[in-house]
Amino acid sequence: MKRTNMLSIVFRKLRSWGRVMRGNQLMASLFILFVLMLFFTMTSSRFLTWDNMQNVTRSTSSVVIVGSAVTLVMIARGLDLSVGSLLAASGVLAASIASHGTNLWLSYLAAIALGALFGALNGTLVVGFKVTPIIATLGTLNIARGMAYLVTPSAILVGLPSNWSDLGTGSFFQIPYPVIIAVVIALFFGWLLGRTVFGRHVYAIGGNEETARLSGVNIRKVIFLLYLMSGLATGIAAVVLTSRLGSGDPNIGVGFEFQVIVAVILGGTSLAGGEGRIAGTIVGALIVGFLGNGLNLIGVEPFWQYVAQGVALIAAVILDRFTRRERSEASVRREVNSKDNFDKTEDPKSIGNSASHQGEIS
Amino acid sequence: MVASAKLVSSPMQPFLQVVEISKMFPGVQALDAVNVDIFPGEVHCWIGENGAGKSTLVKILAGSMTPSSGQIRISDEIQDISSPHHAQQLGLSFIFQELSVVNGLSVADNILLGNELSRGPLVLPKASFVRAKELLMRIGFGSLDPNRKVGQLSTAEKQAVMVARALNIDAKVIFMDETTSTLDRDEVENLFSVIRTLKSEGRSIVFISHRLNEVEKIADRITIFKDGGIVGTYNSGELSINGMIRKMVGRDIEHTFPTKNRTFGKSVLEVKNISTAKISNVNLAFQSGKITGIAGLVGSGRTELMSALFGLDRLTAGSISMGGELQRFRNCRDAIRAGIGLVPEDRRGQGIIGLRSVEENISITWAIGKPLRSWKRDSVVLAKKFISGLSIKTPSMGKQVGQLSGGNQQKCVVARWLAVAPGILLLDEPTRGIDVGAKAEMYQIIDQLAREGMAVVIVSSDLPELLGLADEIAVMREGLFMGMLGGDSSEEEVMSLAMGEVK
Structure with a gap:
């Protein structure tokens, strides 16, 4: 008896947090980010430095680039798990082309094209063959990883042209190029989502696919394009990342899809x-980035970072559940109340009491 | 077990008593203090129009809904049926039109599902086989192999499996909700002999059907539901089929409808001999300025006709033409482009996007293919126009549609179509689940649209509404077009045609 009481108190607490979060999840994730940064600033003197900030934002940029695209995919109730492996495949492809002395931009283009190809493949599987997104992209995750190893059978590709790393490590007025690219891409997806008919269709499909279809939205086209863009963004992120790392490594991006999904959900x-919203995903990506970086700086073993990220994901999902439950209850209540008057509040209990109410309502 | 002992000792004691059960949904009184008694060994038929409350009461007894007030007594003990499992334990068994069988399992496994014969964790296949065979024999299905996969069986055989399952748990009352609607004549006869067997064992059957000739044949007593209440319970033979229909529909017209002095224009859409998987050989023409009603029972093919017109179902035969031009709709986008709009049946599931704003819900179809620069500003103007034009009550156009009342949600769906000015608007149950005031407003809107020259097609289970609005009424039954009646026909005429009774 006591145990259920405790549990119900916890649930009620969680739900009241949910009520605060509702409508301004962005504020909630900003708050988490702030607390996190405050904590690491207090525990490590090396945390809040310009160098470290540059470092973290530079390494977070690929999560932001891919996360922006995946945000759209997930708003439309899809999922893209293939991004991590695709990052490796595209990166390795670019590096191997560049190592043969080809024009650098051509190698970048090849990486982006491979990304687009995989995106189109995901889209075709989901839209054309009606494979569940989680399975379709789990399949392409393995395919892409395999291809990455096939391109460079002998582990890491080094001996790249001297200007290879310019894009990944350079900066413009102290702002790293990867950060600039990430901001541009996030702005693009933010614009696409918030200002275009396409963006509305993405929300509509996620909100109620059947309604969207019956309203004349070409849902197959929209969903296909979403996976295509996710692949494209991953291609771009691969270029930025391999350029930063200075080598073509088929092992990169393991668990990257996980970071992206955590960022999107935290957002x-x-x-x-x-x-x-895209803004939320950026904050989510920063949380993931600063969490890893901060734990590193205060000397926590790297393996614990996996644990921390796992906990972050599960916590984010539980919060998501509670905000959602809160909302559906609220909207039902609202609908009952708004029958005649929006602001009239009514004791929900009296609705069940039909005998006394019957005359009023029917 | 105490229950069955009591049952034998006093046979005139009702086994199941429904006492003053009411069920409220927000804005709807689905059941209003109904009383029904089920005696042991009787076949008790429940009839009534769609939405009269039969299914709600069944759901309450099955434990999948809780009543707002009232009591359920079983063998004179008050029971609070908390779950489907609990209902089963109390001796109530349910066979629905959508049969809850597991297609991948064998007949025997389905019959014993949840009550498996086992030793420890191991199922006893041989004993199960024997038990299943024995149960099937009792209902005259001894030839059905208990090892067959249920997925391969006909509907009638699946129903037999369900009956055998009910026997296995020694059900005292077996509810059959529209189970005959998917059976042919011989199968129905077969089912009836099963029912007689069950009856002879002292079990009661609650038989729910729209087919009144079946009711007349099998019933011991008949209870008639109407608008969430009960008209009365009658002994079989007390009522003729026409008498039943009169009692089912007899009520006062409660809404005021617009006058019908509309002028009709040219034909907008014509269908010739169209068939899909669900309807066959339908011929209809829809004129501008005319409101055409489509009547029929649930499952008669009304909604499927709408789907066919809207390009959702593939035509297997026949043609659709608009303004003399032959149309081939590959999907609903083609239909929309040709000037057809559909307000779908399930408002929450198909009509609105609850999480998104009023403005977005109104302009979603209109915005397709609009230029990048100006669409957003225009969309706001558009939403404003319809919010005031249809008097949609919302605090702002940014409000989530899911938070509005049902009537206002439905107005948003209608506005979505008005924004693209279709030549013909299909409305499937446009007033379902919205309150009386909003209904009257919806009638005015529909009338206005017709007067402005739109061809309007309405499907409604609410007959008075259909008769009040429509200039003519097409009646569907079992996927077939049964005939066209004038808007001044009586409810009885429509019902007899819809139920296939010859007057």
Whole structure:
């Protein structure tokens, strides 16, 4: 008896947090980010330095680039697990082309094209063959990883041209190029989502696919394009990342899809689809980035970072559940109340009491 | 077990008593203090129009809904049926139109599902086989092999499996909700002999059907539901089929409908001999300015006709033409481009995007293919126009549609189509689940649209509504077009045609 009481108190607490989070998930994730940074600033003197900030944002940029595209995919109730392996495949492809002395830009283009190809493959599987997104992209995850190893059978590709790393390590007025690229791409997806008819269709499909279809939205085209863009963004991220690392490494990007999904969900994109913002994903990516970096700086073993990220994901999902439950209850209550008057509040209990109410309502 | 002892000792004691059960949904009184008694060994038929409350009561007894007030007594003990499992334990068994069988399992496994014969964790296949065979024999299905996969069986055989399952748990009352609607004549006869067997064992059957000739044949007593209440319970033979229909529909017209002095224009859409998987050989023409009603029972092919017109179902035969031009709709986008709009049946599931704003819900179809620069500003103007034009009550156009009342949600769906000015608007149950005031407003809107020259097609289970609005009424039954009646026909005429009764 006591145990259920405790549990119900915990649930009620969680739900009241949910109520605070509702409507401003962005504020909630910003708050988490702030607390996190405050904590690491206090525990490590090396945390809040210009160098470290540059470092973290530079390494977070690929999560932001891919996360922006995946945000759209997840708003439309899809999922893309292939991004991590694709990052490796595209990166290795670019590096191997560049190592043969080809024009650098051509190798970048090849990486992006491979990304687009995989995106199109994912899109075709999901839209054309109606494979569940999680399975389709799990399949292409393995295919892409295999291809990465096939391109460079002998582990890491080095001996790249001297200007290879310019893009990944250079900066413009102290702002790293990767950060600039990430910002541009995030702005693009933010614009696409918030200002275009396409963006509305993404929300509509996530909110209610059947309604979207019956309203004349070409849902197959929209979903295909989303996976295509996710692949494209991954190609771009691969270029940025391999350029930064200075080598073509088929082992990169293991667990990258996980970081992306954590970032998107921490950023307030609903697992049930229909809701989410790019700004949230950026904050989510920064949380993931600063968490790893900070734990590193205070000397926590790297393996614990996996644990921390896992906990972060599960916590984000549980919060998502509670905000959602809160909302559906609220909207039902609202609907009952708004029958005649929006602001009239009514004791929900009295609705069940039909005998006394019957005259009023029917 | 105490229950069955009591049952034998006093046979006139009702086994199941429904006492003053009410069920409220937000804005709807689905059941209003109904009383029904089920005696042991009787076949008790429940009839009534769609939405009269039969299914709600069944769901309450099955433990999948809780009543708002009232009591359920079983063998004179008050029971609070908390779950489907609990209902089963109390001796109530349910066979629905959508049969809850597991297609991948064998007949025997399905019959014993949840009550498996086992020793420890191991199922006893041989004993199960024997038990299943014995149960099937009792209901005259001894030829059905208990090892067959249920997925391979016909509907009638699946129903037999369900009946055998009910026997296995020694059910005292077996509810059959529209189970005959998917059976042919011989199978129905077969089912009836099963029912007689069950009856002779002292079990009661609650038989729910729209087919009144079946009711007349099998019933011991008949209870008639209407608008969430009960008209009365009658002994079989007390009522003729026409008498049943009169009692089912007899009510006062409660809404005021617009006058029908509309002028009709040219034909907008014509269908010739169209068939899909669900309907066959339908011929209809829809004129601008005319409101055409489509009547029929649930499952008669009304919604499927709409789907065919809207390009959702593939035509297997026949043609659709608009303004003399032959149309081939590959999907609903083609239909929309040709000037057809559909307000779908399931508002929450198909009509609105609850999480998104009023403005987005109104302009979603309109915005397709609009230029990048100006669409957003225009969309706001558009939404404003319809919010005031249809008097959609919302605090702002940014409000989530899911938070509006049902009537206002439905107005948003209608506005979505008005924004693209279709030549013909299909409305499937446009007033379902919205309150009386909003209904009257919806009638005015529909009338206005017709007067402005739109061809309007309405499917509704609410007959008075259909008769009040429509200029003519097409009646569907079992996927077939049964005939066209004038808008001044009586409810009885429509019902007899929809139920296939010859007057």
